[in-house]
Amino acid sequence: MKLRTLILTAGVALGTLSLPASAQTIASKVEQLGGARFVTVSGLMAKERNGFLMLQIELTSDSRKPRRAFWRVKWLDETGFQVWDDEPWKPVTVQGEAKQNLQVTAPTPKARDFRIQFNAEENWHGGGNNNTNTSN
Numbered sequence: 001m002k003l004r005t006l007i008l009t010a011g012v013a014l015g016t017l018s019l020p021a022s023a024q025t026i027a028s029k030v031e032q033l034g035g036a037r038f039v040t041v042s043g044l045m046a047k048e049r050n051g052f053l054m055l056q057i058e059l060t061s062d063s064r065k066p067r068r069a070f071w072r073v074k075w076l077d078e079t080g081f082q083v084w085d086d087e088p089w090k091p092v093t094v095q096g097e098a099k100q101n102l103q104v105t106a107p108t109p110k111a112r113d114f115r116i117q118f119n120a121e122e123n124w125h126g127g128g129n130n131n132t133n134t135s136n
Helices: none
Strands: 030-032 039-049 052-061 067-076 090-094 099-105 113-120
Touching (some): 039 099, 052 067, 090 099
Parallel strands (some): 030 113
Antiparallel strands (some): 067 113
């Protein structure tokens, strides 16, 4: 897993919204479910607009081929309790050796924190056959 531990610009971008110091890295906000060999979460920004938390998530592909990933957000209150039902998984295709931004807004103003759940397919050449082929 190649999650970068860049410091979020959330403290500045969120204004009145504050995140605990221990929660200010990408790795602390992303729940990696399964292996993500080629697509990783490489950037993350958060801000508040009209009382709603907004996120911008940057994905990066290290593969030469398009890769498919799935993501969703768990919306939490300031104490870490989930304040909204689990969202459905959202598919995204990231083109080869590219970056792609995703934007999402919290469904309720009660959301003051979040966890991004992320999973990526291997996308083996030939339509998802998980064999020992390791080409990217």
